[in-house]
Amino acid sequence: MAILSELREAVDAFAARSALDVERDELLAAVRVLSGDDLIDIAARAYAVIHTAQCVATVAAAVIAERSTREQGHGGLAAVKGHKTARDLVQAISGGTKADAARTVRLGESLLDGEPAGDAGVGARPAVVTPWHDPLRRAMLSGGLTAAQHDGIYRGLGEPPAAESSAVDSVLLREAWTLAATQLIAEAAHLSVEELARRARQVRDALDPAGLEERFARRYEARSFVRWTDAEGGRHARIDFDDDGGELIEAIIAAALRPRRGGPRFVAEDERRAADDLVADPRTNDQLTYDLMMGVLRAGALADAADVFGARQPGVRMVVVKDAVGPRDPFGRLIAAGNVEDGGNAIPGSMIERAICESGTVQITVDSCGNPLDVGREQRLFTPRQRIALAARDGGCRWPGCDVPASYCEAHHCDEWSADHGRTDIDRGILLCRHHHMMLHNNGWRIAREGKGEFMLHPPGSGAAGLESRVMASRSAVRWAWDPPPKRASWRERPAA
Template identity: 60%
Template sequence: MRRALLAGVITAAQHEALLWGLGEPPLPRSVAGHPDAESADTGDEEASRLAHEAWLLAAEQLLRESAEYSVEELRRRARQVRDSLDESGAQERFDQRFDARSLRTWRDAEGRHQGHIVFDDEMGAWVDSILAAGLRPRRGGPRFMTDEERAASQDLIEDPRTNDQLAYDLLMGVLRAGSLASAEDVFGARQPGVRLVAVKDLIGPRDAFGRLTTVAHLEDGGDVLPGSMIDRALCDTGTVTVTVDSCGNPLDVGREQRLFTSKQRIALAIRDGGCRWRGCTVPASYCEAHHIDHWCDDGGRTDVDRGILLCRFHHLLLHNQGWRIRRDHNSEFMLHPPAGRSNPPVPLPSGSAIRWAWDPPPPLMRKHWRAA
């Protein structure tokens, strides 16, 4: 990262964001001068070396992606990678942020009530979900709705209140309604919620306190929550198992259905992480599922391996300006320019926080990457 900064590949702000997000690289225990170098057994030494290589892989990947993301998004992705690599540390950092939660209210000189909230990770995600459910039509949510939903969305778009005022009124409505209201009374058709995504095969090992040592990622955004949150979710909510192949694709449902099912949308969210247009950071819940093979013209199937998540803006841009996304079997999705343009096709990599599970680095980069 230092070399990239000196070479002008990344800016000082990007370098700071990456370093803050990733933290210092773990040194292999075999390195001379490491405090545990002499006492480490062969297994510990190998695990330490793999952790070091995994950190280097992450840094290289983030450097390659740095031009596509804002400084804030780069910092967020680096933080997600660090929490994925350092699962015990993820629990500690979650605990620190949980302990820092607070709500403070006061009156200013004009007698107005004001407040300041510091959220813990889970409740912050819940509030984001509540606001997204209420304000999605203003923020470019999916267009495919029932007539009733479309009318409600149009009313919200034409509402004279600002987004900040709508957010305030929505949260006050939640506080007033409490547990006595039905979801439709407050949120309309789409109920808010937080979905955690975890690699099932990694759920099992526990630390000395009995907590799961693996981590989960939020479906929207990919931020990390520790194993203790998985345990709690398994106690009081249901689970959906998504079995994928080596490219992240689950089985298809054939051509009987025109639109992707809710379970397919979950699979697309896990595989894509959000809009896959280059540089776009719109989360999965704001995206639409695009058939890369046109339903009518190309006999397109409603299969996950032939679908891709795009935000409303880029979905419309693709259809209105003649862009095409193509894929050869299970190879990478490629964005092709409109006819008449000489631009080469551009790959559309997944933004999923767990894409390492099916998207290994180039073979010449590292060995034993999955173990790391």
């Protein structure tokens, strides 16, 4: 459908809503009387208009940037209109922030044609290399991706690393990034923009473990702890974490505040009272975090960890695919990419080796669908080892749109233990956060799985309130190990130098 026809169709859908044909200052009152389904419908139609118009605005920004390059100098479009850069011109047109204008221009520039591929000869039109992100461009222009989704994938994947040996390597690297972009487009419907961008970074780090080590080293060099005192005598600090320290801090805070932040209900009886007391504590989460960190600093290395953290002590669990471990670089560092269990942030080989040396490993063998061995009905609850496996396979709560990490989740039996004689097997279990687990049991939702197929979320009743059954996609950062993109089982392998 032509872009203007699509925009006109979306606007015409609003025109059919006579209840909204009011003055601006009467709009809020008109919307408040709508039913829930009508409210959701008009919101969806509004965003359809926004996404279509955003596509037009992004393409316009692309051409503005193309006509405002530094080489064009004072004759460029932005300069002619009295602006220094294309971003400044777009900001003046949109009335938005510099950050919004910069994102629109950056996104627009990614839609432009590729660079000329060398000298094509006198009088000949230069050949154009199809950029690796061409699937993103086509998906956005066809309406398959929003501008925000495109930007999340594009920035998360970044540019392929420089080829190390020949032009052939460049072609293969670009192909790997193209396949990754295509796979992420397919996942976009099941993920929030934030989760999609994080997933793109995880894929990038799996494809480029050597680059992961370099990025890790840059963040390590940039670590800092800056303190200052304001005019009133108040003391402040800003911390720039390296990867290792950042994950440790997150683990410490999660271990202490997990019950307050929506952690799992199924804890040992001796922990339940402490969890209830924490939930009822009148301090804010920020105040609790501050008091916790002061306690950690005071305790130092001399105190028993249980004195500070109680029974649930902190730790950072890493997930590494065993056969994805690569060779070593000239400095002797392992070229590999692992992932933190909660959130899936990538970790380089040097960090993996240090963790193995300090803590050891737990090995899990999975089938082609990522499922470990069964334990049947001998026990009602999933074992700690099974929960590790669920975390590696699911990556957190699998309810569509939820981003709660694995350590905050509860293991749900798809087949009810009593009613369906369910088995405590990994392939019949799935991670859900406390909120969605309770909603599932209390509101009539149902999760089903045929054999080793996808987990499917079914709404209450039969399509109640217009809801449809949805796939519950894995959020695991290592899902590629058992679910690679089609027709390219070795897509993750970097070409040999």
